[in-house]
Amino acid sequence: MTSETLPLTEYAVSARGLTKSYGHDSTRVEALRTVDVAFARSRFTAIMGPSGSGKSTLMHCLAGLDTADAGEIIIGGRDLMTLNDDELTMMRREQIGFVFQSFNLVPTINAKDNILLPLSLAGKSHDREWFNTVIDALGLRDRLSHKPHELSGGQQQRVAVARALLTRPEVVFGDEPTGNLDSRTGAEVLSLMRTSTREMGQTIIMVTHDPAAASYADTVLLMKDGSIVGQLENPTVATVTEALASLAE
Amino acid sequence: MLHVALANIKTYARRYIAVILAVAIGTAFLAATLAVNTSTRATLKNSLGDTYKNADLVAFQDWELAPDDPDFKYTELGLKQVQQIRELPQISTAYGTAFVSGELRTADDGYGVMLQPVSAEQNLGGMELLEGRAPLNSNEIILDDEHAQKMLVSVGDTVGLTGADSATRDVKVVGIQRTSTDPMLSGYALVGMQESAWEKSAGESAQFQNIVIDARDSVPAAQQALAAYLAEHRMIDVSVMTADEKVINDVAMLTDGTDQLTIVLLVFALVALVVTGLVVVNTFNVVIAQRTRELALLRTLGAKRQQIRSSVLIEALVIGVVASLLGVALAVALMAGLIQLVHVMVPSMSYATLALNTTGLVVPVVVGILMTVIAASLPARRAMKLAPLAALRPFDAASVKNRAGKLRIVFGILLTLAGGGLLAWGAIAGSLPIAFGGGLLSFPGILMLASLFVPASVFGIGKLVAGRSVAGKLAALNAVRNPGRTTATATALLIGVTLVSMIMVGGQTAKASLNNSIAGEYPVDLTVSLYERAVNEAKTQDLARELGSLDGIEETSTFLAGSVETKGGDNEGGFSLMGVDPQTFSKVVLDQNIVPEDGQIIRFNTGGEEQPKKLTVGGRELDVKVSSASLFQDLVTKDTLESLKTGDAADEYAGVLIKVAPDLSNSEITALVEQIADVANVESYMVSGGVVENAMFSQVIDVLLAIVSALLAVAVLIALIGVANTLSLSVLERTRENSLLRALGLKKKQLRAMLAQEAVLIGGVAALLGLVLGVVYGLLGAHATLSAIGEMSYEIPWLQLALVLVVSIVAALLASVTPGRRAAKLSPVQGLATE
Ligand SMILES: Nc1ncnc2c1ncn2[C@@H]1O[C@H](COP(=O)(O)OP(=O)(O)OP(=O)(O)O)[C@@H](O)[C@H]1O
């Protein structure tokens, strides 16, 4: 694929020739082998694959949390690979949202301050209406003044989702955002994420092991040994399980 | 559990670097203090021993042997006795050492000297010839080399020598001997002369301090012979000691002062050790908090409480041993270096020796180890109490509530109240011991209560300073996340800063108050008294004019002093008056109330007694005006003085009164006095006055302040290491959180700034609280000490205190550099991956 055949503007995130390896000589692991990938705007994409296939590495590189060895990553028309640390930080602040598997919140401040953290770091005030929309959608209104340790695991994840959505970033990344939650709470969080793509037009990229979680996505990308080896549109639990099984062969 | 402890130390070695450093410095301080003591003694022994270096025995008149009888006649050891001793067959040589002063005149100048008899056959009086030969007749002398160089005298020169008999004769320098290193002698120029000539010069004072004796064969035999000789001549108050015994005796006499110095130093070492203890407590608290899961896991796997505790204590023991040994080695190296420095810088002090004894080496090691283990035992107890369940705790609580022990609070309140009361009482009553006791009680009391006010102040000030900055707010929150930790870290610094600022405020107030009381005793800034000159009004006026043109002098006036006869009143007889010219006097005088009018006498030091309105002096009746100032001489105008019948004309002298510029520094005043002495051609002691005395006191106080501050700086340094330590351990603890913040958009610079703010908050607030406490203690202490002397003048050295604050803040900033850099280096992904 070349950039002519892939107009960047259609995509929230796109990457070309992404390579990353860890260690050297005998311990060398190629976590990403020249990955070319693009994520369409306003879509919910799940990345799946066996353990060690490079899902987290890909996501960290795309999100500007880690640097790839080679390649280019375009978000909001800028190539992340050419940015210095401060510029990357600004990107994360303004264009990228995160939901991690655990330890998503700063323990010293309450839920509301956690949700507002990226905005306050940027010294910006928040859009009150949007804040209310997000909070109500996530059912956090009466939890705002609680400290993280006073919240359940699911509530903590919902706070993290709220934080990710509040800046209306170009893309929200989630690395197994529901990995620590029971299936009911997990389902709650996932349908919230789906709603936000459908109703708010939010682009979401999520890494998961769980076929049930992946079934909430519009698209599933399959990874193996550092490469993208397949793609599923409108996945269901059954098709995802099947695809994973065939990967394992 | 030993292997667990050792494995822990190995794994977490980096976390212990700072605490090892802190303990090592504390121990080094103690070891250096003890080494100063032993080395001073050895050095003194070395130098005092110079006088008896080649001798076997020393005989001397010993007050302690004299009977308690007022009629007892003390033995006088003179040449006669020395000669008798020489005749004893068991004695080879004997000579006396004396302190007889004389004066030596070269072509250019005169010098005070000590005269000492020497005889070529009798060891040359213990002197070592470097050049020339011994004096052979009464016109020949030898001189010590250092002073010969100073006087520009060499072998073959002729000089004038005046003895105690006031007779002056020309003598020839025929030899130069090595200058003694004996501190009781080395200050004087030492002249050796023939015994008979010496006896004549010394006149009535021809007596010896010591008779230094060499035995012919065996020392005991000589000792016996001497005992028999003394008994035969009834010299019961004469002691005979071996040279070694005598040196030890002399050293003991001289080192009373060193022991006091040692005690003072020990107090400072104690402060440093207390601060070190706090740093240790804190380190172990943090380390154990970080290992909660690990320790709880051990408990789950079946480790007994006792085993957990010993594992922590073993770690403390190992650290204590390593750090204490390091500290003692540091102290020894430091002392050796210092003494080497003395050898290089002051060659004449080649006798300075480094002396260490077992006690001086073992005690610091033991104290260092004990201190570490005892300090660690509190955190160890907490570790022991960990429930196995803690291993499974799902979420790190945002902030740990350490409840200050109720007992500690109650105790702290009692101590603070009792101590504060004593302190106030001591200050009001003007009693230093009471106030000191109050300070000793209340300060630990306040420290016990620190957990009540330190975290609150840190958070309050932190929020205030942060304003709208998120990093600032987070820093304030982080700074008090674990109040116990913050309190201990801040307290360590607070102790040092309180003590430093206390002595600064005390010193400044002392200076100001002394200045006050001195000012009351002097009518003018400076007085140049021309005691030795015939009174010559015109010349004195010229001198005043000349002095008035010097930089730093604002006004001058002249005076005339003389003694007058008085009848009646409480001082019949002669008394001294100062006559001044009221016009110019009023320009130099400090207190306009004491400018006399014609026919008036201003009287001082009347002790508040009712004085007659009129006083007849020198045959004239004068109006009396009483002043509460306390000058030495009563004042009249010059015209009045001239109209009086004065006493002995030889008592009359003139002089110049000077008003100096108001803002001269101490060194400028010292320089000005030298300059005035030079211009007026008088000795500098004839230039006297309040500003001189004040400059002198100020300088003494400044030197004391500098020394004490330097000593306390060690405690402050250790506390700052503690700040760095706490911060870097906390940063380790918060790796994931910091990475999360980075992922969410905190720049590296902001992360470093956040940690710097946290350090500055703890350091700055500790310093601030310390300053407040120090000012209060300083003022109360100064009041207790000085209020008896006179009117107090409270002064706070704002600039110095600000400097202390700035130093603390800058040091805290520096302390945050390494942890900050480490935190910022970590990529967000790495940080999030850590357990
Ligand atoms: N910091 C690292 N140092 C060395 N190797 C690493 C590091 N991080 C990841 N790897 C290796 O890179 C490869 C990809 O790892 P990655 O974490 O992306 O896998 P993953 O697909 O997220 O796996 P999982 O589903 O288990 O989370 C693995 O083989 C892993 O061992």
Ligand SMILES: [Mg+2]
């Ligand atoms: Mg992963």
